[in-house]
Amino acid sequence: MRRSQLFGRSRRENSESPRDKRYVVYVNAEEQAALEARAVVAGGITVPRLLVESAMNANVQTxxxxxxxxxxxxxxxxxxxxxxxxxxxxxxxxxxxxxxxxxxxxxxxxxxxxxxxxxxxxxxxxxx
Structure with a gap:
C-alpha cells in the first residue's frame, strides 16, 4: 500500500491558478534538521509544504x-x-x-x- 493511501494526500491540492512563483530559502544544517523534523511530526509532509502551510496559518506569530x-x-x-x-x-x-x-x-x-x-x-x- 502506498504512503498516500495510508496517510491521505501527500501533495497539495491542485490550484485554480497556476503556481508559477518560487521562493528560494537558504538554511544552515541546524535549521534544516529542525525543519525536516517538524515536517515529519506534521504528518510526513515535505519541508516546502510545511513552510507554505505554516506561513498561511493566521495564528502564526513572527x-x-x-x-x-x-x-x-x-x-x-x-x-x-x-x-x-x-x-x-x-x-x-x-x-x-x-x-x-x-x-x-x-x-x-x-x-x-x-x-x-x-x-x-x-x-x-x-x-x-
Whole structure:
C-alpha cells in the first residue's frame, strides 16, 4: 500500500491558478534538521509544504509580531506609570487639604481604561 493511501494526500491540492512563483530559502544544517523534523511530526509532509502551510496559518506569530507586542506593552506600562504619578499627586493633595480633588474621578477612569487595554492586549496574544 502506498504512503498516500495510508496517510491521505501527500501533495497539495491542485490550484485554480497556476503556481508559477518560487521562493528560494537558504538554511544552515541546524535549521534544516529542525525543519525536516517538524515536517515529519506534521504528518510526513515535505519541508516546502510545511513552510507554505505554516506561513498561511493566521495564528502564526513572527518574531517581529512579538517585538511589536512587547513594545506596545512597554508603552502601556509607561502610560500607566504616568497615571500612577497623577494618582499619587491627587492622594497627597487630598491628604494635605482634606478635600477630594475635582479631577480625581477622571484620573481613576483613565487608570481603569488603561488597565482594560492592557488586559485585552495580553489576552489577544498566545505567548506559549
Amino acid at each position: 518574531r517581529s509580531d512579538v517585538r511589536k507586542f512587547i513594545t506596545g506593552v512597554f508603552e502601556l506600562q509607561d502610560g500607566l506609570a504616568a497615571i500612577g504619578n497623577n494618582v499619587n499627586q491627587l492622594a497627597k493633595f487630598a491628604n494635605t487639604e482634606r478635600v477630594y480633588p475635582s479631577d480625581a474621578e477622571a484620573t481613576f477612569e483613565e487608570v481603569r481604561r488603561v488597565a482594560r487595554l492592557i488586559e485585552a492586549t495580553v489576552q489577544s496574544w498566545d505567548l506559549t
